[in-house]
Amino acid sequence: MADSKKTLLNPPIAMKKIMITINCQAIEEEVNPTTRLVDILRNHLHLTGTKISCGIGRCGACSVLLDNKLVNACMVMAYQAEGSQVITIEGIEQDGLLHPIQQAFLEEGGFQCGYCTPGMVLATKALLEENAHPDDNEIKTALSGNLCRCTGYGGILRAVRSARDRML
C-alpha cells in the first residue's frame, strides 16, 4: 500500500532547497517545504525583528511583505514563499536611516513595549503603497489584523497619519 502510494507521480517532497529573496538578498535554504516562513526568518536566518505570538493569523506580530502584499509569516509555508520577494522589518531602513514610517512611530508614541511594532510598520507600508491618502477608517481596516496590548492604538493611529503626511 505504502509503496504504491510512493510510485505514483512525483514523489512527495521531504526536504527541498527553497530559494527566497529576503530583503533583497537571495537565500537558499534546505528545509521541509511545510516549514513556516516565520521559522525560517527567525530560526534559520536570525531575523528576529519578525515576532511570533499567536501563531494562528490573529495578532499580526509576524507580518511581513510577500511580493509587496501583507501576509502573516506564521501562515505561510516555505514552499508558498519560494521564488518570492520577502521584506521584513530589517529590510526597510533606507541607507542606514529609519524608514519614514518607523520615524513616525518613534515621534508619535506609536509603541511602548514594541512587540507589535514591526508588524504595525509593515502593515502601514502595505497600506500606504496601495493608498497614499487613507482616511481613518481605511487605516483602521488596514491595521485590523495587528493587535497591540500596550498603546491603546491612539499613538499608532497618530503615527500612521503622520507617516502618510510625511510620505506624500
Add this chain to the structure above:
Amino acid sequence: MGTETYVLNQKEAMILWEPDNLEEAIRKKLQLADEAMYIAGGTLIQLKKEQGVIQPEHIIRLDHLPELASLQMVEEGDQVQLEIGSLVSLADCHSNQLIKDNWCLLSESALQVASPAIRNRATIGGNIAYGIGDLIPALLVLDAKVTWVNANGQQTGELSSFLKKDASKNALITMVILPESSQATKAFNWYHKVGRREAFIPSLVTAAGFGYWNEDLELEHIRLALGGGASLPNRLIECEEYLQGKRMEDIRLEVLYELVLAEFQPASDPFASTSYKKKVAANLLVSEMEKLI
C-alpha cells in the same frame, strides 16, 4: 546567515505533493483519499494545525496551477457570467471592480473575513470547501454555481446542492460561477455577520438577502440565506416562497418572523444557543424587510 540547521519537529511536518496539473492533483487525491487534502491559501489548514486539530498528513498543493487562478466574464447563451477561479483570493474578491460593480454582496462578504493579511492568502475555493465559510450565504443568494472535479469527472452544479450532496467528497473545486447580475432598478441586497468579534471567529449568524420588485411593486425575485457558527449555510426556501410575488403591503412581518424561526436550524455552541441564534436571525431578516416596505 543560514549557518544553523533548525530541526523541524517532524510531528508538525506535512507531506507535500506538487502535481504538475489538475489531472495529477485529482489522481493523487483519489489515491490517498482521506489521508490527503488539497491546500490552496493554507490559512485554514495552518490554523487547524496550530490548534492541534487532527488533519490528513498529505497535502496536495493547488496554488501553482494557473488554470485555477483566472477571473473572467464569459458569454453563455445570451447571458454573461463571471467565472472566478477557485484560487482567487478574498482580497481580490473584495477589490475587483467587476465584482464590486455587479456582485457587491460577494465583495462585501469577502471584507468580513479575518484581516487584510489573511485575505491576501485565503481563497474563495477554500472558503467554500470549509463548508461554513462566510462567503457562502452571499454566494447562495447570488445563485452561484460551482465547477468541480472528482472521481466522476468534471461537473457544474448549484452551490447549494454541492454543499449538501456527497459531491464534495474528494472534489477539487475549480471555479465559482456567478450568473449575470440583475439590472433591475428596484433591486436590494444586504449582508450581515453577527459575532462577538467581527472578523476573527466564526460568526453567530451570517445572513444575506437579494431581490428585486417589479413595476407593480410585487417581489419578483427573492433569495435569503443564513449561516453561522458550525452550521451549514442554507437558503430559506419556505421564507422565500412566502415572500415571492407578494405586493409590499401584503407582506406580514410577524408571519415572516415565525417562518424564519421554524426554518433556520442552527447548531448551538458554547457561546450561543440555537434559540438565541434563531432570534438573532429572525430579527435581522425582518428588520431588513421592514426597511423595504
